[in-house]
Amino acid sequence: MQTFFMGFRFDATAICYFLLLPFLLLLVLWPFGKVEIVRKTRMVCQYLFVIVSTIICIVTYNYFREYNDQFNNFLFLGLYDDQKAVLQTIIEYFNPVLNSIAIIATIAITLFVFRKFEKGERIFRFLQKFQSKPMRVLLIVLTLFCFISSIRGSFTKVPAIKKWSAVAKDNFLNKTILNPYRSFISALHEFNELNYIDGKNPFIEKKNEDITDLYPAQQLVSGIIEKEAKGDTIAKPKQIFLVVMESYDSWPLMDKYAPFGFSRNLKAIADKGMGYDNFLPGGHATLFSFGAIITGVPYTGVNISYLGHLHEPYKSSIFLQFKKLGYETNFFYGGFLSWEHVGEFVPYQGADHVYSGADMGGKSDSGEWGVEDEKLFDLVLQKVDPKKYTLNVILTSSYHPPYAIDIYKKGFPYKSAADFPKEVRQYYKGGMNMQELGHLWYGDKAIGDFMAKAEKKYDTGVFGFTGDHYGRRFITPSPDLYERSSVPFILYGKNVPAVRSKNPGSHIDIIPTLIEMIAPKGFRYYSFGSDMRDPDKKRGIGLTKVIDRNILEHFAKDEQPEVIDLHTFKEQKEKAARYKKSMMT
DSSP, X not given: OXXXXXXXXXXXXXXXXXXXXXXXXXXXXXXXXXXXXXXXXXXXHHHHHHHHHHHHHHHHHHHHHHHSSSSOGGGGGGGGSOHHHHHHHHHHHSOHHHHHHHHHHHHHHHHHHHHHHHTOOHHHHHHHTOOSHHHHHHHHHHHHHHHHHHHHTOSSSSOOOGGGOOOSSSHHHHHTTSOHHHHHHHHHHXXXXXXXXXXXXXXXXXXXXXXXXXXXXXXXXXXXXXXXXXXXXXXXXXXXXXXXXXXXXXXXXXXXXXGGOXXXXXXXXXXXXXXXXXXXXXSSSXXXXXXXXXHOOOOSSOXXXXXXXXXXXXXXXXXXXXXXXXXXXXXXXXXXXXXXXHHHHXXXXXXXXXXXXXXXXXXXXXXXXXXXXXXXXXXXXXXXXXTSOEEEEEEOOSSSTTOOSOHHXXXXXXXXXXXXXXXHHTTOOSSSOHHHHHHHHHXXXXXXXXXXXXXXXXXXXXXXXXXXXXXXXXXXXXXXXTTTTOOOEEEEETTOOOEEEOOOEEGGGHHHHHHHHHSOTTOEEEOSSOOTTOTTOOOEEETTEEEOSSEEEEOOTTSOOEEEETTTOOEEEOSSOSSHHHHHO
């Protein structure tokens, strides 16, 4: 039933686009008696709806049979393929005659049904009863409200959107929720994003030359990033947990802001474990950073989750490499697996088991946005066997708009800025409201509750924590470059020393750090990054940003480079970037 009603919401939006023109003409022309124009316009839209909908539904049915999915970006790859071969394949394997008969029959039956109902007067006679002016005004307002709600697919402030559509536990049912129109638009958007090219390929400038011709006898990328472990520094833990926290940046953990208590639990964990202050996310959105963490490949502008099965799984994948170390691999996500194709992307990169909000009922106290973090962590505690060697990657989702969790029911202590501790009250400038701050606090509370149980159940476990990207919200309207860039990276567990380090790093350094911590000497692995514990580590690389022990530099396209001194936290603009050229070479 959840699948049916979610699909109905998307269907309502599609139908409303066909109704939009005749509906607006009715509102505009009816007072002038031009009803015939409206009727003819409606007839044209009606025929278009029947014909186009029939064709697109038959096409997507055949597409699903072949690709086990509705339209995706592969639909457009045929534009760059052998057109003759594509057409021949369709003729030979997709029964064009049978499909044509189905299309014609469906159109004929549907138009017959439409014509039959056109002669009905029951609805007209009912509406004719509303003759008083107040009732007619109410009827128009009610009609407009229903139309606007239908075209949004929602009566609430959250419209029907793809990333929150997978409300069922069954993957097949989730794939049927979007109608062909919506899946086509989504496929076109993904294709354009994948194939957007700006500038020229710096490796291949001469026509018809391949990179192997330009650089003969050179190593493959996998050969360049291959490394050999120096030898474990702690006893092999049975469980490893890597928590990727939604929109979680570093500033709540800074000593300056610690008295607010927004991240009290996480700060306590950092004080008992290894905490890295100079750490950057892999990208500026969840999937971009998450992709870098999972695959070990730096985000460079291509959303790799959309590549699907286009390439082999990356050798640098965290799941594949920990399988070699004897770990079963699990992925837990509080939202739905339809988000950014994560339900297909993660298993393809080697996850043995994938769990989502659907496994906890798919609903939360906050409505349609998956489950709260505490329920996600309860699912982790339920599914992870303390007797097995497992790597568990957990992606939270609660600290995210629309911030609908009842934070005061959860125990958030602040009702207004007057409730803040005196020593930090000066820092609050209204940049975030109480609801947003409460969700930041709630994410930390869920971690604290989880750790209180997990430490007892998984006594040899290692726990890692990082944020996916800067949360785009800050207690003042103008955070400095560090405050709007850095995310935490914390490691905690048995035999993990308590260290607060200024070693610089980023998300691509997580995999080598964990491997070097537990892998036997000589274990071969693949990584673009390096061990965060290496005393000679010089820098951390994010998207258009580089951090070292002294500065953080930002060099966005078409903008003057920014630098902040990490000792004084003074910012300045620079004429030329210090790191950009060395990174490119």
